[in-house]
Amino acid sequence: MKLIYTGKTKDVFALDNGNYLLKFKDDCTGKDGVFDPGENSVGLTIEGVGDVNLRMSIYFFEKINAAGIPTHYISANLADTTMEVKPAKAFGKGLEVICRERAVGSFIRRYGALIESGAKLPSYVETTLKDDAKGDPLITKDALVAIGVMTDEQYESLKAQTQAITKIVADDLAAKGMELYDIKFEFGYDADGKVMLIDEVASGNMRVYKNGEYVDPMTLNKLFFA
Numbered sequence: 001m002k003l004i005y006t007g008k009t010k011d012v013f014a015l016d017n018g019n020y021l022l023k024f025k026d027d028c029t030g031k032d033g034v035f036d037p038g039e040n041s042v043g044l045t046i047e048g049v050g051d052v053n054l055r056m057s058i059y060f061f062e063k064i065n066a067a068g069i070p071t072h073y074i075s076a077n078l079a080d081t082t083m084e085v086k087p088a089k090a091f092g093k094g095l096e097v098i099c100r101e102r103a104v105g106s107f108i109r110r111y112g113a114l115i116e117s118g119a120k121l122p123s124y125v126e127t128t129l130k131d132d133a134k135g136d137p138l139i140t141k142d143a144l145v146a147i148g149v150m151t152d153e154q155y156e157s158l159k160a161q162t163q164a165i166t167k168i169v170a171d172d173l174a175a176k177g178m179e180l181y182d183i184k185f186e187f188g189y190d191a192d193g194k195v196m197l198i199d200e201v202a203s204g205n206m207r208v209y210k211n212g213e214y215v216d217p218m219t220l221n222k223l224f225f226a
Contacts, residue, residue: 008042009053009204015084019074024050024081028204028217041132050081052221053202057083060201063168069161070196072188088188088198092149094130095139095187097158099123099166102181104207123163150189157195158187165197173208176224178215181207 001021005012008029013021030043054076061073072085100107103119107126127144128136141155150158162185170180183206186199199205203217203224215223 010050010200018087020085020087022083022085022200024054024083024200026050046218049204049217051078052217053200053204054078054081054083056202056221056224057200060165060169060172061197063172064165064197064201067164067168069164070190070194072196072198083200085198086190086196088190088196090188091144091154092129092147095144095149096128096130096136097162097185097187098126098128098182099162099185100126100182101166101170101179104181107182123166125159125162127158151193154189154193154195161187161195161197165201169201169206173224176226178208178210178220178223181209183207 002014004014009025009027011023015021026045026047026049027042028044028046033044058076061071064071072088074084076083100121103115108117128138144150145152173180187195188198189195203220208215208220
């Protein structure tokens with residue numbers, strides 16, 4: 001097993017069988033000690049959040065796979081907080097996809113002069129380049145296609161998968177009395193160019209509220225699996 005990448009919230013190892021192993025950490029993205037899934041740097045460490053994120057990822061990856069939506073998920077080991085995944089190529093140097101159900105976080109910081117905080121959004125999908133130095137800049141579909149990061153067809157597949165997966169997550173949360181405000185995903189593609197969900201689907205990558213109050217990742221996990 002060879003370490004090939006050290007990320008903010010997980011490390012990536014190459015396995016002898018050609019697959020990869022993700023090791024989940026207890027680090028969270030945020031700023032000034034406050035969790036924010038939209039931030040591009042580690043802002044705090046929460047003991048046990050790696051386990052929380054893996055447990056929720058297992059639950060949702062299995063559900064997403066069962067729905068016929070392609071993902072990189074193969075299996076997981078809770079004892080050592082790892083997940084085995086299929087090989088996938090990143091779009092460009094890495095792409096993040098956010099689906100927004102309400103106007104909060106970085107969305108309201110950008111567009112707050114034009115929309116009320118907390119206003120409902122129509123499962124709005126936005127893409128950002130993974131570039132810490134530039135603050136993960138937003139990029140449009142036209143730009144992604146023009147510079148060769150992905151094809152028009154790949155973008156449309158990515159958008160449709162994002163909205164379908166978001167609905168799966170939001171419906172499960174709603175059944176437990178919680179509301180999904182936004183969620184961050186990563187996508188890649190296989191050797192045939194087929195788009196697939198990669199990384200994780202976890203409490204650390206979503207913003208959830210209950211009775212108008214924000215639910216932190218650890219509390220979210222407890223409520224979700226109660």
